Amino acid sequence: MEIAFVGGGETVLGFNLAGIKKSYAANTEEELVSKINDVMADSNVGILVLKQSDWNRLPKRLQEQLSESVKPTVISIGTEQSTEMREKIKRAIGVDLWK
Amino acid sequence: MAVIRGTKPTRAVLIGLKRRMKVAQTGHSLLKMKRDGLMIEFFEVLNKAKSVRAELVEALIKSEQRLNMAKAIEGTVAINSVAYALQKEPTIELESRNIMGVVVPKITADSVQKKMYERGYGIIGTSAAIDEAAESFETLVDKIVLAAEVETAMIRLVEDIDSTKRRVNALEFKVIPDIKDTIKFIGMSLEEMERDNVVKLKMLKGKAERLAAEEEAKKLKEAAEAASAEVAPPVTA
Numbered sequence: 001m002e003i004a005f006v007g008g009g010e011t012v013l014g015f016n017l018a019g020i021k022k023s024y025a026a027n028t029e030e031e032l033v034s035k036i037n038d039v040m041a042d043s044n045v046g047i048l049v050l051k052q053s054d055w056n057r058l059p060k061r062l063q064e065q066l067s068e069s070v071k072p073t074v075i076s077i078g079t080e081q082s083t084e085m086r087e088k089i090k091r092a093i094g095v096d097l098w099k
Numbered sequence: 100m101a102v103i104r105g106t107k108p109t110r111a112v113l114i115g116l117k118r119r120m121k122v123a124q125t126g127h128s129l130l131k132m133k134r135d136g137l138m139i140e141f142f143e144v145l146n147k148a149k150s151v152r153a154e155l156v157e158a159l160i161k162s163e164q165r166l167n168m169a170k171a172i173e174g175t176v177a178i179n180s181v182a183y184a185l186q187k188e189p190t191i192e193l194e195s196r197n198i199m200g201v202v203v204p205k206i207t208a209d210s211v212q213k214k215m216y217e218r219g220y221g222i223i224g225t226s227a228a229i230d231e232a233a234e235s236f237e238t239l240v241d242k243i244v245l246a247a248e249v250e251t252a253m254i255r256l257v258e259d260i261d262s263t264k265r266r267v268n269a270l271e272f273k274v275i276p277d278i279k280d281t282i283k284f285i286g287m288s289l290e291e292m293e294r295d296n297v298v299k300l301k302m303l304k305g306k307a308e309r310l311a312a313e314e315e316a317k318k319l320k321e322a323a324e325a326a327s328a329e330v331a332p333p334v335t336a
Binding site for chain 1 (some may be wrong): 144145156162181182183190193240260
């Protein structure tokens, strides 16, 4: 299986350098959504990588769907901390354990 | 006292409720164990996730810097052409693992890191900046593969802990007390009915005795009257 990346132009280049062929450039929101849907439909993709800033721009429903998905697994990378995970831990355990 | 609505205070219902109580208690203790087990599992994953996330962010910053450097030195076109020359694609193996009923992905990947001559582009034609950028992005991809596994596992675990906790609490604070109260209520009702019956029987018995006594008295009276009539002939004849 392969890794796929969807996101802004610069990072696509970097992932291309790492040998990831399925890295797609998407700048507008519509492009983002359609590319993500394409990747999700591709059964050969094991991990979908997104940028945190792009993730935050996605519609809530798609976010929900992506975080539920195991195959492929979706991960967002970025310097800013995702608040979603933190909230979830807080709600389930009752204490903010993340940092 | 919260009695389950619409229960009839009969012995059959009582037996059924006692059976349900047993099931609920077994389920409660099992779910409690599951919750504790998930918690232990979660803490392990949490520590891992924290360190992996930190490494990931570090790798990301570093690789973006290196890429910008390479772009400044070589230009986008050159980097693109190098990227097209790459042959080896990183492949991963995606399996699912089961932690106490929670399906989490298990990702195995052979390291993305490649030797310089394995990358597929010429060593002489490109500068060190591109090599560095490629290398740091390979490290980043390695970290991403790790993080993807750990973080997805964590989200799954958290979600399941949440729902298990709800179920444990619902059983502990709602279902089991309700059944307990209803069992008590039915027991009380049955006792009350028993007492009612005793009193009713006593009353009936008393009535029957009274009737019998009256009958006896009547018979005696009639017999006495008959006897006195035989002894003394009627006055008006």
